[in-house]
Amino acid sequence: xxxxxxxxxxxxxxxxxxxxxxxxxxxxxxxxxxxxxxxxxxxxxxxxxxxxxxxxxxxxxxxxxxxxxxxxxxxxxxxxxxxxxxxxxxxxxxxxxxxxxxxxxxxxxxxxxxxxxxxxxxxxxxxxxxxxxxxxxxxxxxxxxxxxxxxxxxxxxxxxxxxxxxxxxxxxxxxxxxxxxxxxxxxxxxxxxxxxxxxxxxxxxxxxxxxxxxxxxxxxxxxxxxxxxxxxxxxxxxxxxxxxxxxxxxxxxxxxxxxxxxxxxxxxxxxxxxxxxxxxxxxxxxxxxxxxxxxx
Ligand SMILES: Nc1nc2c(ncn2[C@@H]2O[C@H](COP(=O)(O)OP(=O)(O)O)[C@@H](O)[C@H]2O)c(=O)[nH]1
Ligand SMILES: [Mg+2]
Numbered sequence: 110x111x112x113x114x115x116x117x118x119x120x121x122x123x124x125x126x127x128x129x130x131x132x133x134x135x136x137x138x139x140x141x142x143x144x145x146x147x148x149x150x151x152x153x154x155x156x157x158x159x160x161x162x163x164x165x166x167x168x169x170x171x172x173x174x175x176x177x178x179x180x181x182x183x184x185x186x187x188x189x190x191x192x193x194x195x196x197x198x199x200x201x202x203x204x205x206x207x208x209x210x211x212x213x214x215x216x217x218x219x220x221x222x223x224x225x226x227x228x229x230x231x232x233x234x235x236x237x238x239x240x241x242x243x244x245x246x247x248x249x250x251x252x253x254x255x256x257x258x259x260x261x262x263x264x265x266x267x268x269x270x271x272x273x274x275x276x277x278x279x280x281x282x283x284x285x286x287x288x289x290x291x292x293x294x295x296x297x298x299x300x301x302x303x304x305x306x307x308x309x310x311x312x313x314x315x316x317x318x319x320x321x322x323x324x325x326x327x328x329x330x331x332x333x334x335x336x337x338x339x340x341x342x343x344x345x346x347x348x349x350x351x352x353x354x355x356x357x358x359x360x361x362x363x364x365x366x367x368x369x370x371x372x373x374x375x376x377x378x379x380x381x382x383x384x385x386x387x388x389x390x391x392x393x394x395x396x397x398x399x400x401x402x403x404x405x
Contacts, residue, residue, distance in 0.1 A: 117166040118199035118281035123221070125213035128204045129232040133264040134158045134171045137274070140375055142294045142301060143171045144308035147315075156304075157295045159288050165278045166286045170198065200280040202273070203254070204230045207237050207261070208246055218254055226257040226280045230273060235263040298376055299329045302338050305375070306368040306384070310342065310353070313364050317352050321345050323389075336380045338372070343389050353386050361386065 262269035328339035
């Protein structure tokens with residue numbers, strides 16, 4: 110114990126896919142550091158977001174969605190990552206969607222037994238037509254999980270976000286800050302660049318995009334404040350390459366320029382982005398340079 114008035118600690122954000130965990134993290138941090146999508150399972154890595162307020166520092170850990178529908182290696186890996194995230198945190202935010210409590214939600218709750226205080230976030234309250242539906246739902250959650258608090262939130266609009274921070278503050282141990290005051294994440298710019306590009310792929314290709322698509326940052330240099338980033342989009346089959354590139358290269362152009370704008374916002378500086386599409390196994394496809402965006 111220290112005699113500091115400061116509180117600081119780790120908070121894991123858990124919940125089934127699509128409830129809004131990454132959106133919530135971005136809202137709390139005030140920057141897009143974790144990617145979001147209508148398609149479940151977009152978050153593949155643990156992303157740490159840091160929020161510093163007078164007297165308290167929250168270190169949030171966004172987790173890939175807990176999955177129990179398919180027994181794939183990827184899902185097992187994600188579930189293990191959720192369990193590991195929960196193991197060494199001071200508090201857990203369990204995110205559920207307003208009104209809907211599915212078997213998948215309860216499966217996440219089952220992972221949470223074990224002494225760590227849980228704050229339930231009832232997200233997407235902006236979608237509730239009738240606010241009276243909230244109270245019985247919250248009573249049901251209270252009885253089910255005995256949480257430290259239940260906070261209705263709209264991660265999308267920010268409604269309730271301050272209440273959530275207040276509810277969490279008292280659950281964190283008294284200790285000095287763990288990170289610098291102005292740090293917002295521990296992820297490297299390289300990782301963030303890859304994530305932002307991946308998000309645009311999901312957003313602009315939707316269902317057409319195979320899950321196996323990967324992004325690889327081949328070069329990341331900063332010269333005189335300009336970030337030069339070379340990224341490869343890796344697909345499995347030659348046929349998928351055309352989907353990513355689109356007619357006349359339009360799709361890839363959109364993907365690259367939207368990703369670049371997000372990177373510039375997040376990094377606070379100019380970005381020159383070069384994106385290639387490659388077939389994972391096909392060396393013959395490595396040659397074509399496909400899209401450049403940003404200043405030369
Ligand atoms: N209407 C509404 N949509 C939300 C809210 N929070 C997240 N979403 C949407 O829900 C989808 C899944 O969000 P995401 O953060 O990726 O969920 P995750 O899988 O739990 O990380 C995205 O389309 C978000 O825009 C909210 O408060 N209100
Ligand atoms: Mg996510």
